[in-house]
Amino acid sequence: MLRCAVKKFAYFTTLLTIVANVYIYTYPSFYSKQCSWNCSNKNAPFQQDLTFLAKAKEYVNDVQMQWRGNHAIADDNDDIHIMAFGDPQIKGIWPKTPYVSRLDTFGNDHYLGHIYDMMQQRLKPQVVTVMGDLFSSQWIGDSEFHNRTKRYISRIFKRDLSSIEKVKQDNLDEQGQYKANWSKWGDRFNEILSDVKQNETASQGLSFEFGYEDIYSWNQDLEDFLIINVTGNHDVGYSGDATYQHMTRFHDLFGKDNYWIEYLTNTTHPWRIVVLNDLLLEGPALQPEFVEATWIFLNKLNERQFNGSTVLLTHVPFYKREGLCFDGPDTRFYPDVHPTEPYKSGLLRSQNHLSESISNQVLNLIFENGKPGIILTGHDHEGCETVYNKGSGSSWEATKDIESDVFVKEITVKSMMGEFNGNTGLVTGHFNKDTLTWEWTFSLCPFAIQHVWWFAKVSLLVTIFTWSSLLFV
Secondary structure (H helix, E strand, O other), X not given: OHHHHHHHHHHHHHHHHHHHHHHHHHHHHHOOOOOOOOOOOOOOOOOOOOOHHHHHHHHHHHHHHHHHOHHHOOOOOOOEEEXXXXXXXXXXXXXXXXXXXXXXXXXXXXXXXXXXXXXXXHHOOOEEEEOOXXXXXXXXXXXXXXXXXXXXXHHHOOOOOHHHHHHHHHOEOOOOOEOXXXXXXXXXXXXXXXXXXXXXXXXXXXXXXXXXXXXXXXXXXXXOOEEEEOOOHHHHOOOOOOOHXXXXXXXHHHOOOOEEXXXXXXXXXXXXXXXXXXXXXXXXXXXHHHHHHHHHHHHHHHHOOOOOEEEEEOOOOOOOXXXXXXXXXXXXXXXXXXXXXXXXXXXXXXXXXXXHHHHHHHHHHHOOOOOOOEEEEOOOOOOEEEEEEEOOOOOEEEEOXXXXXXXXXXXXXOEOOHHHOOOEEEEEEEEEOOOOEEEEEEEEEOOOOHHHHHHXXXXXXXXXXXXXXXXXX
8 A cells, every 4th residue: 555655656756857857958948939049940939829739849849959959050150149147146155054055055056057058058159148246245255255256167157167276276365265365466456557547558558458359268278168257246346345355356266357359350240349347437436446447448448449349248237217127227325424334435335227427428438339239237137128329419318119320239137046037148149241230139048946946856856765765665
């Protein structure tokens, strides 16, 4: 009797396990049009009027294409494929953290890693970018910042750890843990800043070395794509919080916060990636020199008179009126009397959007040539899609539709966190040879809330245990 009940339960858990694991390992095929590069799936599956059998057939066809690697084959070799992830915000583990919370954090790392694995294997992007807020808090020590970086790199993005381990070995404290040498970094930063301000051209002296050309991987021996990590407020803080310590460790472990990469500059279809730390564009700032350096970057960028299309990667969205996105404009400052941290009195505390005037200035500096481009941001976890139309003079207005001859799309990439369904943003750039312009399209590929991933893993363990128990019943 007991054996019969256990056997029935084993069949039941086996069925659930198969269904759950089939979903989590083939979920892009359930949303095949959303989860493919633009035009890469010619069948345009899952139209609303399809029958169940037709949908099932489309799903099976897409799974077969995924296994054969067809989704990673570009329809046009000149197309640009960018995979974007919004605000993972991974948490930390402390000595007093309960074991349940430790398990949840461990699982969350692998949940995010599963999303990346599935989409990277399916589509083989040229560029992977994370839109800031890599971690859940900027108020952590240097060793914890290093620990989370290690988890972030190894568990989520499966990358080589040798570079950050070398950084650690070069910057050890008395306990053998990573400690940011912010004094050394700050001295060098201010030396370069002073020299750049004294010389009109960087070639006359020291330079921040903002620019690159035709970079397709930071390490071609290990990776055949480029990965970019944007600074978020939970990584370095808003300008009223950002310190030399924050900036030093981000530069140590993730690289520069402001730079551009130009591609195909001697062709008819040049384009570029611009990475901008827009947290340090306005103030009042704790370290005004950081804001000053960011504007030097923007002015140097503008001086290049680039004639191609621009992909701008930044964290805080540009200004838009209330109601266009989930987050409306909201800028806050520390009170003028702030006893707990008096040195922050009156400084910028937080912002949902850049201010209207700063937004206009930045858009004019970066998109001065009038070529269509695309902006990818994070910060607003719900995601949003808007268009900035250039009006008369130097003003830009955010709307839901194209209303001007000069415009740029802004995509706020919905968060990849489990509570927001583990999204992947997919950007396709296609050069239209008739109009001689780049055309940019975006789609959002959802996974599922984290409980679905957990259920698939736990049900597998339960199934194995149940079938094993039959040996003793």
